Amino acid sequence: MNILVCISHVPDTTSKINFVDNDTKFDLSGVQFVINPNDEFGLTRAMWFKEKQGAKVTVINVGGAETEPTLRKALAIGADEAIRINTVASDSFTVAKQLAHVIQNGGYDLVIAGRESIDYNGGMVPGMIAGLIDANFVNNCINLDVDGTSATASREIDGGKETVSTSLPLVIGGQKGLVEESDLRIPNMRGIMMARKKPLNVMEPIDNAAETTSVKFEKPAVKEAVTMVSVDNLDELVSLLHNEAKVI
Amino acid sequence: MSVLVYTESEQGNFKKTAFEVASYAKAVANQLGTTVTAVSINANNTSDLGNYGVDKVLNINNSGLNNFNAKGYAEAIKQAADQENANVVVVSSSADSKYLAPLLAVSLNAGFASNVVDVPNNTEPFMVKRSAFTNKAFEFTQINSEVKLIALLNNSFGLVENNTDTLAEDFSPSISVAGVSIQSVDKATDKVTIADAEIVVSAGRGLKGPENWGMIEELADVLGAATACSKPVSDLGWRPHGEHVGQTGKPVASNLYIAIGISGAIQHLAGINASKVKIVINTDPEAPFFKVADYGVVGDAFEVVPQLIEKLKTFKTQQ
């Protein structure tokens, strides 16, 4: 099986979110970047396929040179090779078109992306890839088994889960459940050394007009201090919820 | 020109989000000076859509679409958009709508903004406000394409009544083979889901053990709320995984979120920032949750929750 894992390079959740240049750009200072958590679950599932069923695992990112340490980390975890498409990832549709182009030329059977990235939270790229290459698609995927060209997948639905049968070529929007947190791997020294020798191919983007443009950012209004209610006065809480907050 | 809205139903009945996206579509149509067409798939009775400003309903009755499948549903909506010459298409942020929307964006060649929280600030150029950075910021996104696709964040616009005479029309799109077929569904049908709930009652490790969830469920019952939990609680197997909210779990965008015995770690808050009003009940006045909550009670859950249940019951009987 030839697996492509799409890796989004995102600020760690504990990062301070600030903006510069008149609120038009994300402030990178002091921010730690990591593999998007949903992609890390997917990558770990890809490693499972590699070890148990035999597969080649390629990781890919659409972004500038600053994302290479994130791709190297994926190589250190065990991916065989990496691709970086050298362009600024400004619009999901454009990112999906870049990825679809590589997938169509690369003969991948299974494309593992994340349910959403934790920065822009688009939740768009995996489905767009599936639409562009006309592959089967399972979103919010929490379990995946592949047998030859058939696949069984589960997806989280509102209030439960659904199990489906489908076939390769397949794109998934993955999340926790594909593997558990305890299965995630921290790269060891040997992995890090080996990753330095693995190929990281830089490809130039295909031409593409962006369908959306990020214009500016705004932080939520500073919250008013919490209104404290004493344990002996829960009637007041009920009344505040009814009269002030109007939620009951 | 028109605004097309996909009004989602389940077992023939519209979901609440269907009326919310319809209300939103009407507001956008007013800005653009045009009308609203709803696409409804296998709904029993579409007349309620007229309460929320829908001018026309395209009624699809197709037994092949009884079970949700993203590809087939996206094809149906795409054909409706073409027929109606829609330049704006609106869907909700349910799991199913988020599943079909990117496929729809591709087939319509539409710029797509997800997690949108308000009507466009501007229609020329077309700019919407969306939630980003796990609700720690908003992004203003300009959609440049001719057809624009918007996924509205649940509970961000609300229901706006707008009595309209609605024209209903049958619509028969042609649907291709799905490629993904359902084997089994495992779903609690008797409970309000986190995604649909206006109120979510959530509890954490402060509850000490699974045997103490009776009062949490009772509180949820009184409020017609869904139950949720923090991650360690589902990791410990005290509650099902589907209840876990946060960065690695489900997002919650309810009107009211009640956090009981939850410390308020950043990864937990990442999932609930979009909720409007937050109450925290915690023994520790230093718990980080108090910094983001609207109302706080410092106290022992085992004392506060049963009392709160009684107060709410009394309140309900007085309503």
Ligand SMILES: Cc1cc2nc3c(=O)[nH]c(=O)nc-3n(C[C@H](O)[C@H](O)[C@H](O)COP(=O)(O)OP(=O)(O)OC[C@H]3O[C@@H](n4cnc5c(N)ncnc54)[C@H](O)[C@@H]3O)c2cc1C
């Ligand atoms: C990569 C990563 C991802 C994560 N993702 C998530 C996620 O998606 N969701 C999530 O929830 N967590 C997540 N976490 C875990 C998170 O960091 C916290 O550990 C977790 O949210 C804590 O859960 P808790 O508040 O229930 O437990 P605790 O932190 O143990 O807090 C229990 C609280 O209960 C209070 N308490 C104790 N007794 C009582 C009582 N009798 N009455 C009232 N209050 C009482 C205590 O004062 C305390 O504040 C993640 C962590 C990492 C590293």
Ligand SMILES: Nc1ncnc2c1ncn2[C@@H]1O[C@H](COP(=O)(O)O)[C@@H](O)[C@H]1O
């Ligand atoms: N710039 C990118 N390069 C590679 N993969 C990406 C990129 N952006 C998003 N993805 C993939 O698409 C998933 C969903 O991202 P998004 O649609 O941005 O929420 C991520 O989890 C990644 O798997």
